[in-house]
Amino acid sequence: MSLCHFAKSHPDNNTDFAAPTEHHVLKRIFVGLLAATCMLGASAANIAPTVSMTGPAANAAFVAPAAITLSATAADSDGTVSKVAFYRGTTLIGSDTSAPYTFNWTNAAAGTYSITSRATDNLGAVTTSAALSVTVKTNVLPRVTITTTVRRCLARQAARRSRSRGTTWPQAAIR
Numbered sequence: 625m626s627l628c629h630f631a632k633s634h635p636d637n638n639t640d641f642a643a644p645t646e647h648h649v650l651k652r653i654f655v656g657l658l659a660a661t662c663m664l665g666a667s668a669a670n671i672a673p674t675v676s677m678t679g680p681a682a683n684a685a686f687v688a689p690a691a692i693t694l695s696a697t698a699a700d701s702d703g704t705v706s707k708v709a710f711y712r713g714t715t716l717i718g719s720d721t722s723a724p725y726t727f728n729w730t731n732a733a734a735g736t737y738s739i740t741s742r743a744t745d746n747l748g749a750v751t752t753s754a755a756l757s758v759t760v761k762t763n764v765l766p767r768v769t770i771t772t773t774v775r776r777c778l779a780r781q782a783a784r785r786s787r788s789r790g791t792t793w794p795q796a797a798i799r
Contacts, residue, residue: 672751673700675708675743679726682756690732690760694718696725696741696753703746711740734762 679695686692694717698705708725710717717739718727725741738755 670747671702672749673743673745675753685759687763688734688760692729694727698743700745709742732760
């Protein structure tokens, strides 16, 4: 039962003031004020939702152009969660309106980012999660070093072929 329903239906919320005691008068004033507040449209304070990032792991590293799945859990004790939005710093990346709350961030460029999620409830209250850091690195190609010259490789191949045919090294040398 809500406080407004209680105040409107309480037996002390009436106009009969026959032989009231001091306690009875104070109780009637409180219940009457509560009922009047409810009639004016005021209601109990909206409790903000809770939200926390669940993915990726803090300090995760990816290779650009990265595809990163962002995920969060959110709940609202006195209503419903209407959306969870994901931010890179103050820039909106994307949002989701139903649990499980996820968004696929694609083509993430190289850099280090602070990622948060913001849950909004059905009455407009907003809560922001703790930030987590994500690093997207540039793809560095491996360095290859050739230590043997082409001429030396060809000479070795010729020597192997000549031995298998029964010829000697000087006959098979490349000139």
